[in-house]
Amino acid sequence: MFVGFDYGTSNCAMAHVLNGPALNGQARLIPLYHDNAFAPSTLYAFERAFIAESIWQQLPDGETKLLFAQSRAALLSQSRNGKIEHSLTNVREGLFFGEEAIEHYIAAPSEGYFIKSPKSFLGASGLRQQSVDFFEDVVAAMMLNVKTRAEEYLGETITQAVIGRPVNFQGINAQHSNQQAQEILTAAGKRVGFKDIEFLFEPLAAGFDFETRLTENKRVLVVDIGGGTTDCSMVLMGPQHIQQLNREQDFLGHTGERVGGNDFDIQFAQKLLMPEFGINSILTTDLPMPVMPFVNAMAINDIGAQTDFYDIKTTQLLEKLLRETSEPQLLNRFIKMRNGKHNFAVVREAEGGKIALSSQTDCTIDLGFIEKNLLPVCNAQQFAEVSTQLLQKISALITEAVAQASAQPDIVYLTGGSAKSPLIQTVIRRLFGEQIPMVDGDHFGSVAAGLGVWAGRVFR
Numbered sequence: 001m002f003v004g005f006d007y008g009t010s011n012c013a014m015a016h017v018l019n020g021p022a023l024n025g026q027a028r029l030i031p032l033y034h035d036n037a038f039a040p041s042t043l044y045a046f047e048r049a050f051i052a053e054s055i056w057q058q059l060p061d062g063e064t065k066l067l068f069a070q071s072r073a074a075l076l077s078q079s080r081n082g083k084i085e086h087s088l089t090n091v092r093e094g095l096f097f098g099e100e101a102i103e104h105y106i107a108a109p110s111e112g113y114f115i116k117s118p119k120s121f122l123g124a125s126g127l128r129q130q131s132v133d134f135f136e137d138v139v140a141a142m143m144l145n146v147k148t149r150a151e152e153y154l155g156e157t158i159t160q161a162v163i164g165r166p167v168n169f170q171g172i173n174a175q176h177s178n179q180q181a182q183e184i185l186t187a188a189g190k191r192v193g194f195k196d197i198e199f200l201f202e203p204l205a206a207g208f209d210f211e212t213r214l215t216e217n218k219r220v221l222v223v224d225i226g227g228g229t230t231d232c233s234m235v236l237m238g239p240q241h242i243q244q245l246n247r248e249q250d251f252l253g254h255t256g257e258r259v260g261g262n263d264f265d266i267q268f269a270q271k272l273l274m275p276e277f278g279i280n281s282i283l284t285t286d287l288p289m290p291v292m293p294f295v296n297a298m299a300i301n302d303i304g305a306q307t308d309f310y311d312i313k314t315t316q317l318l319e320k321l322l323r324e325t326s327e328p329q330l331l332n333r334f335i336k337m338r339n340g341k342h343n344f345a346v347v348r349e350a351e352g353g354k355i356a357l358s359s360q361t362d363c364t365i366d367l368g369f370i371e372k373n374l375l376p377v378c379n380a381q382q383f384a385e386v387s388t389q390l391l392q393k394i395s396a397l398i399t400e401a402v403a404q405a406s407a408q409p410d411i412v413y414l415t416g417g418s419a420k421s422p423l424i425q426t427v428i429r430r431l432f433g434e435q436i437p438m439v440d441g442d443h444f445g446s447v448a449a450g451l452g453v454w455a456g457r458v459f460r
Contacts, residue, residue, distance in 0.1 A: 002160035002196075002459040003030070003150065004205070004451025005143075007185065009119045009228030009260065010417060011038040011444060012142065014150045014158075015452030026212050027452025029445050032149045033098065038444060039146055041117050041227075043138060044101035046094035047082035048113040049075040051137045053091045055191055058144060068191075071133065097145045102348075106369075109341040116344060117262060118142070120228045120301040122184050123169030123177030131303075132184060139188035147192055159195045162455040164202040164447050166229035167256025198458055201254065203231040204247075205450030206415040210441055211237040212453060219252070221409035223398060224447065225416040225424060228301065231256040232397050234405035245457055253404030255397045261351075261418035262301050263390055269298040269350035271386035272378045273365060277337065278330030285324060293318065294334070297343045298350075309338070337370050345369060357383050358422055384423055395427050412438045415446040 004015040004027060014037075015027040029037035045051055052075040059065040069076060079091055088094050096104050105114040118138045127135075151158055163185055170177035182199060189197045203224040210220065217238030224231045236250040244250070270279075279294040293314055299305035308314060318335055325331045337343060349365050356363035362379040402408065412428060419425070420443050428438060442449065 001154065001156040001158045002162075002455045003158050004448055004453070004455045005146070005161045005163045005189075006202070006205075006448035006451055007119060007139070007143065007163055008041060008447070009117045009226055009262065010041055011227075012041055012146045013038050013445060013448035014146060015445075015448040016154065017452055017456035027209065027449045027456070029448055030150045030153055032146060032153075037448075039098040039142075039149075040102060041119065041142065042098060042101040042105075043115050043118075043142055044096045044104040045113045046086050046088075046111075047079060047091075049078035049082055050091040050095050051113075051134075051141050052076060053079040054095055055137050055140050055144070057091070058193075059191065072137075095141070097142060106345060109345060110339075114344060117227060117301055119169075119181075120258070120262065121303055122181035123258075124303055125170070125173055125177065127180065132180070136184050136187045136191070139184060140191045143188055144192040147194075157193070159193065160455065160459045161189060161194045161196075162198045162200050162205075162451045162458065163189065164205050164451050165199050166202055166226075166258075167231045167233075167254050168229070168258065170258050196459065198455075200451060200454050201231065201233065201256075202226070202229075202447045203233040203254075203256075203415075204235060204251070205448075205454060206441060206446040207233065207235050207237060207413060207450065208453045209446050209450035210413050210439070211242050214238045214242075217241065218410040219405070219407060221398070221401065221412045223412060223414050223416075223419060223428065225260060225394065225414075225418040225421075226447075227261045227417065229256055229258050229260050230394050230397055230416075230418075232401035234401050234407070234409060252407070253401040255401045255404070257393060257397055259390055259393045259397075260416070261354075264354055264387055264418065264421070265347050265351040266298050266300065267386050267390060268354050268378070268383060269347045270295055272353075272382055273346060273350060273367070273376060274298065274334075276330065276367070276374065276376050277334035278325060278327055281325050281327040281330055283321070283324040284326060289321065289325065289331075290317070297334075297338065298347055300344055300347050309343070314338075333371055333374075340370070342370055353378055354383065354421075358420065387423055391423060391427050394424060395431065398428065398431060408432075409436060412436055413441055414438060415441040415443055417443050419443055 006013045014030045017027050052072045168174045169181040203222040206224050207222040217240045220237045222233045232255045234253040274294045281289040296305040296309040353363050353365050357380045365376050367374040
């Protein structure tokens, strides 16, 4: 059995090809949670070591399982102790995914281990082998959750997958970053039982789903703005191209960079919410408050920033600043947020604000989990202003993809959850005017469906 697997920054989804001559190789998303085909890319564990044991448990007996146990010996030992501490018979009782993971994190942010959007970290520079092993385990655990649910629905074992990947996982040292990230995804996929794995650029996957509905040949600019990356591809599509397995000559231009919906959430949180925590305070020395602790706090997709934020040096700096700030009540609020590990929850509220401002002029952000009646109000104009730099980056990526193709598109096809933003759609309209049609795809499901379409071609 083969599938398309969108292991996304924000959500995971799988798709399988529908049979029948009238369906033209179209793919359908597989329900994972009742009727919901999407699983948020989140994981919560009572103990970090439970992640490794959950992978070890499902490996078939043999050399692979033995080697894995040897490489994770310390973690497996910690996991056994953790099960005793939490009175669990199986680590899966202390391991949660998707919405369940978010609910457990919100209920007890400082008691367990929570990770959101691990895909954002896979291409990070300077990862030591221990970190690479950890991300392999996290990705494998999340993949296994999705694969198991999909197999229960299909009633078949899935052994082949086309997995989506951005054009570039990171903007810096892209070649090394892409290789590292793809190796982690491959290792994780093999661990959970995918015998054959192929990769496909996500914007191309989104375009392939769209192509099944085209009745004439077109130059299609696919703009895929997801949670972690923006990818743009100019592709020749239509009846003349759709049956070709080798599409290399149809790809006229590609660009991609690590800028996506998460960055808009983080920018919202840094610029519009951190003033409530003292980022703009003046010290008694008449110097401005150092901004780095606040920036690091909200940069939840940056390993280095999170390490620095919770480092002892930051503790010492905040103690010093508390003695010097002219607004100690605000900085105390920030310290309370840090002690409770509520920074993920603050960014989550910022994401809710971003979504609200796509259809209304202002919104109230509920930060009552940090302090009663902490309800800052933000408006759409403020959000547009703090998003300017990100919008410029997306505009530059689109412009470069068109320049590589040396031709204007016939159609702009928008996909990815963040492409629904009025701010982004305005940027695209400014680039192309009203003459070129702009088509909205299934913003969350196009990539998975396209990966399913491609899986049907390469694995049949």
